[in-house]
Amino acid sequence: MHTKTLKALSELLKDKTISSRELTQHYIDRIDQYNDAINAVVHIDRERCLKAADSVDQRRSQDDQGLSVLAGIPLMNKDIFCTVSEPTTCASKALQGYQSPFDATIIKNCRDAGMVMFGKCNMDEFAMGGSNENSFYGPTKNPWDLSRVPGGSSGGSAAAIAARLTPAVTGTDTGGSIRQPSAFCGITGIKPSYGVISRYGVVAFASSLDQAGPMACSAEDCALLLSQMASYDPAHDMTSVRQQDYDYTTNLNDSLKGLRVGLPKEYFDHFADADIEKCMQAAIDEFKKLGVECVEISLPDVKHCISAYYTIAPCEASSNLARFDGNIYGYRSPNSRDIDSMYSASRSEAFGNEVKRRIVMGTYALSSGYSNDYYSKAQNIRNLIRHDFDEAWQKVDIILAPTTPSVAFKIDQFCNDPIKMYQQDVFTIPVNLAELPALSMPVGFAHQMPVGMQIIGPRWQEKRILNCAHQFQTITDWHTRIPEQFA
Amino acid sequence: MGKRWHVVIGLEVHAQLTTKTKLFSESSTLYGASPNDQANYVDCALPGTLPVLNREAVHQAIRFGLATHSEVQNRISFDRKNYYYPDLPKGYQITQHYRPILQGGYVDINVDGEAKRIHIHHSHLEEDAGKSNHDYSKTHTGIDLNRAGMPLLEIVSQPEMRSPQEAVAYIKALHKLIVFLEICDGNMQEGSMRVDVNVSIRESETAPFGTKVEIKNINSFKFVEKALNYEILRQAEILESGGVIQQETRLFDEASGTTIFMRGKEDAHDYRYHKDPDIPYIDIDEATIEAIRQQMPESPSDKKQRYLDMYQLSDYDAGIISQDKGFATLFDQIIALKTCTAKTLANWILGPIAGAVNKTNCSLSQSKVGFKAVATLLSMIDDQTISNNNAKLVFEKMWDTGKDPQTIIREEGLEEISDQSIIQAMIDQVLSENPSQLEQYKQGNGKLAGFFVGQVMKKGQGKVNPKIANQMLQTTLKSLLDDKP
Structure with missing residues (x-):
């Protein structure tokens, strides 16, 4: 069952060849068998999941008219989404035992569609990190090589898909946190345009950049999931933007003939890794077979993206994380004597090093006397990068680029060198700064590890991106590969 | 310092x-x-x-x-x-x-x-x-x-x-x-x-x-x-x-x-x-912004100007009434009923009504008195069915009890005397009690007519309908002059 696409599973459920209980039980068995090796799943209430599956089966046995195409399919969620059915901890000590009284809008949409909420995935604490090493629950391991990281911050989500512990997961992407782990784990994940999926119930890291999205085995699966997840949510979220329609599957089979594809030289010029370059070339050749026309383009200001991102994101984070003060909810230090020591002890004991580092950076950059030098300047760079992309869309319909400069690195490789770690995000960050949609999909292997390629589109052009990725996946089979150990 | x-x-x-x-x-x-x-x-x-x-x-x-x-x-x-x-x-x-x-x-x-x-x-x-x-x-x-x-x-x-x-x-x-x-x-x-x-x-x-x-x-x-x-x-x-x-x-x-x-x-x-x-x-x-401008309540200064232009209130009266939301609302509500003159209304708002508000430390909107009751009372003053002084007594009761003016007038016996035979008797009595004034009147001092009206009102303890009393007195005096040898 775990090698089937969502569409295939949906049809099996619909014609009652399998029940949701059987499907859910199958994945529970896989979690019991494999999760210890990779530490991708951090909360799961098996009984509750099976009950949810039963209730869909029961509805189907009475009348399947109102059931959505994804009804009965398990969906695992990054531990950053508020869910009433599991704890919501952001893999932090600060939120141990925290139970949200409400579902995030994305969760509510999927629950209403009859999907079975299937536990929570490991992640970097508060989504800060690119290796999943910054988790209170310990690191997640890459199913392709257990000595390597799965990427982050949605590392648990990506590893769970790669090991086929669930057919579908949610992730969030602030600077690449869906696409980079998707690339490292050989799966497909899309970060929609900022505003497509409501941020209500997504614990905020950097509000102007955070965007949730689906991760799965294929572009088609992602299109089905995105159609359930996206919604206009003005009652809860002022950054939610109404879309013309919410069926992202309509254009999957459009021809790519004549599509203008941009290859930004800033991404392709200085490959550190020749094997990744080969994979990129081979993928571009496949796209040419599909009839696209490739042109070189330039995005001159993306070279400043890391400095801009690592100013804006920590600034917003330093303010967003102020609420974790041990007062109303979350961890409160037993070592506090008065209000000041309650704040300092609770926060010092609750947050991990990376979170603290970013809070300190953001607090510093926003301080009076510095905010013009840092925060305002970073906003200016952000505008320049937006402008670069706007120029590019005059010439091309989509942009292809590598997702990461290297394949998944070894656990502990960069954990004492934050700057090097941050530089791993160089290819993914510009998309967040420009609020664009982008998908990462597997296009081959280098050093026996999966290699990911990004498809970047103009804002609100999720369908075009999914169309390109699906067409690529109809003539290739990289997305069907499963690590041997988890087959 | x-x-x-x-x-x-x-x-x-x-x-x-x-x-x-x-x-x-x-x-x-x-x-x-x-x-x-x-x-x-x-x-x-x-x-x-x-x-x-x-x-x-x-x-x-x-x-x-x-x-x-x-x-x-x-x-x-x-x-x-x-x-x-x-x-x-x-x-x-x-x-x-x-x-x-x-x-x-x-x-x-x-x-x-x-x-x-x-x-x-x-x-x-x-x-x-x-x-x-x-x-x-x-x-x-x-x-x-x-x-x-x-x-x-x-x-x-x-x-x-x-x-x-x-x-x-x-x-x-x-x-x-x-x-x-x-x-x-x-x-x-x-x-x-x-x-x-x-x-x-x-x-x-x-x-x-x-x-x-x-x-x-x-x-x-x-x-x-x-x-x-x-x-x-x-x-x-x-x-x-x-x-x-x-x-x-x-x-x-x-x-x-x-x-x-x-x-x-x-x-x-x-x-x-x-x-x-x-x-x-x-x-x-x-x-x-324009839609909000259209729905704006009238500003105190615009209101004042309207009171000056439309109702010829004095600058002082218009100023004070327009500045106070309660007074302005009452003025606009009653004037719209067209039952009394603007002058009477302004005098009453700044007189007995302001007095009651200050004395009881109770705003108009919190009080028991509705604007319609005040309008009724004032219309009775204007058509001279009740004297201004009695109207003040009635208003005090209205403020305390919330009863309508007609009820109070009936209960307090302040209802007017309009029976012509009673009024004629009072007139005759007043004229016979004041022979010297009557003599002066007969010799051409027309101003004394007002004095006789006052005496009749006094005799009737303010309850006499002043309109009728005035009319009847004029008739009586005229006949006395005509009888002059």
């Missing part, structure tokens, strides 16, 4: 708006609920919650802007002011630091007959914090988040007031205006209007400003004046004894009538202001 010091005062007035829900959440804004009954997920800053702006608060701010001739900005931002406090669950307050909704504007005040225009620097929207309760336990502080997220309009004046009296006049004028505009209930006991005072002193009107001291969170006109008087004296004493004023924030202590040190400049927070990334820029178009 040895010297004559020149005082400079600027005020920040926080007015709580009258929206039904909070500035960024769906919680109710009603006053007086049990602690935390009106605090929802957003107000508690639960993880994953986001602010959603209450547009009605924006509209109310625009209303204030139009009434004070402020510039309503086309694009506004909401910004975060970061600081830690237990009654601030997000760890930041959402305010408008970079792009406030209103720039400029002014309010006219009047102190001892002297008019002065106080300019507004800007006005901005912001959310209130919750309340910390230290009385509830010796070891713990209670947090009530009912107030957290309440919508406030902060009105920041230019430092243009030159005395505590001017400051109080300005606050009173603002208070009157925001109540008139229905954007604030003006209830100062419940904290609906709170004032931060900035005050400094200098040796002459042309000297540079002295170091200012801020006194925070004063919630009555009286306390503003007391706090300022005390603070001016304190600063003068420091300077006169060779000291230096420290820039600091102080609190007004109601019990002692003094100001107390709260924090110095070195303890000032670095609020790390930045635009709230959860709230996009809000664009306010001309059509929105």
Whole structure:
């Protein structure tokens, strides 16, 4: 069952060849068998999941008219989404035992569609990190090589898909946190345009950049999931933007003939890794077979993206994380004597090093006397990068680029060198700064590890991106590969 | 104070708006609920919650802007002011630091007959914090988040007031205006209007400003004046004894009538202001402003002009009635019924009605008297079915009991005498009791007719219908003259 696409599973459920209980039980068995090796799943209430599956089966046995195409399919969620059915901890000590009284809008949409909420995935604490090493629950391991990281911050989500512990997961992407782990784990994940999926119930890291999205085995699966997840949510979220329609599957089979594809030289010029370059070339050749026309383009200001991102994101984070003060909810230090020591002890004991580092950076950059030098300047760079992309869309319909400069690195490789770690995000960050949609999909292997390629589109052009990725996946089979150990 | 010091005062007035829900959440804004009954997920800053702006608060701010001739900005931002406090669950307050909704504007005040225009620097929207309760336990502080997220309009004046009296006049004028505009209930006991005072002193009107001291969170006109008087004296004493004023924030202590040190400049927070990334820029178009302008309640000055033009009230009467929301509403309601003259109505509003309001400390809207009952009473005066003096007695009873005027007149035996035979008997009696006046009248002193009317009214204890009495007296006197040999 775990090698089937969502569409295939949906049809099996619909014609009652399998029940949701059987499907859910199958994945529970896989979690019991494999999760210890990779530490991708951090909360799961098996009984509750099976009950949810039963209730869909029961509805189907009475009348399947109102059931959505994804009804009965398990969906695992990054531990950053508020869910009433599991704890919501952001893999932090600060939120141990925290139970949200409400579902995030994305969760509510999927629950209403009859999907079975299937536990929570490991992640970097508060989504800060690119290796999943910054988790209170310990690191997640890459199913392709257990000595390597799965990427982050949605590392648990990506590893769970790669090991086929669930057919579908949610992730969030602030600077690449869906696409980079998707690339490292050989799966497909899309970060929609900022505003497509409501941020209500997504614990905020950097509000102007955070965007949730689906991760799965294929572009088609992602299109089905995105159609359930996206919604206009003005009652809860002022950054939610109404879309013309919410069926992202309509254009999957459009021809790519004549599509203008941009290859930004800033991404392709200085490959550190020749094997990744080969994979990129081979993928571009496949796209040419599909009839696209490739042109070189330039995005001159993306070279400043890391400095801009690592100013804006920590600034917003330093303010967003102020609420974790041990007062109303979350961890409160037993070592506090008065209000000041309650704040300092609770926060010092609750947050991990990376979170603290970013809070300190953001607090510093926003301080009076510095905010013009840092925060305002970073906003200016952000505008320049937006402008670069706007120029590019005059010439091309989509942009292809590598997702990461290297394949998944070894656990502990960069954990004492934050700057090097941050530089791993160089290819993914510009998309967040420009609020664009982008998908990462597997296009081959280098050093026996999966290699990911990004498809970047103009804002609100999720369908075009999914169309390109699906067409690529109809003539290739990289997305069907499963690590041997988890087959 | 040895010297004559020149005082400079600027005020920040926080007015709580009258929206039904909070500035960024769906919680109710009603006053007086049990602690935390009106605090929802957003107000508690639960993880994953986001602010959603209450547009009605924006509209109310625009209303204030139009009434004070402020510039309503086309694009506004909401910004975060970061600081830690237990009654601030997000760890930041959402305010408008970079792009406030209103720039400029002014309010006219009047102190001892002297008019002065106080300019507004800007006005901005912001959310209130919750309340910390230290009385509830010796070891713990209670947090009530009912107030957290309440919508406030902060009105920041230019430092243009030159005395505590001017400051109080300005606050009173603002208070009157925001109540008139229905954007604030003006209830100062419940904290609906709170004032931060900035005050400094200098040796002459042309000297540079002295170091200012801020006194925070004063919630009555009286306390503003007391706090300022005390603070001016304190600063003068420091300077006169060779000291230096420290820039600091102080609190007004109601019990002692003094100001107390709260924090110095070195303890000032670095609020790390930045635009709230959860709230996009809000664009306010001309059509929105125009629609609000159309729905604006008439401003006191426009109202005054209308009273002068349409009803020929005196400048003084028109001024006082138009400035008071209760009086103006009553005037407009009764004049629309066209049952009495504008003059009678104005005299009554500023006379017996104002008297009752002052005496009982009860506003018109809270009183038992409806405008229709007042209109009935006044129409009876105008068509002379009741005397003005008796009408005053009737009104007092109306105010106390809420009964309608006809009932009171009947119960108190104040009903008019209109039986012609009774009135004729009174006339005859008056004429026979005053032979010398009658003689003078006969010899051509026509003015004495009024004297006879007065005597008849007196005899009837004011109950005689003056119209009928007058008519009958004229007839009687005429026949007496005709009989003259």
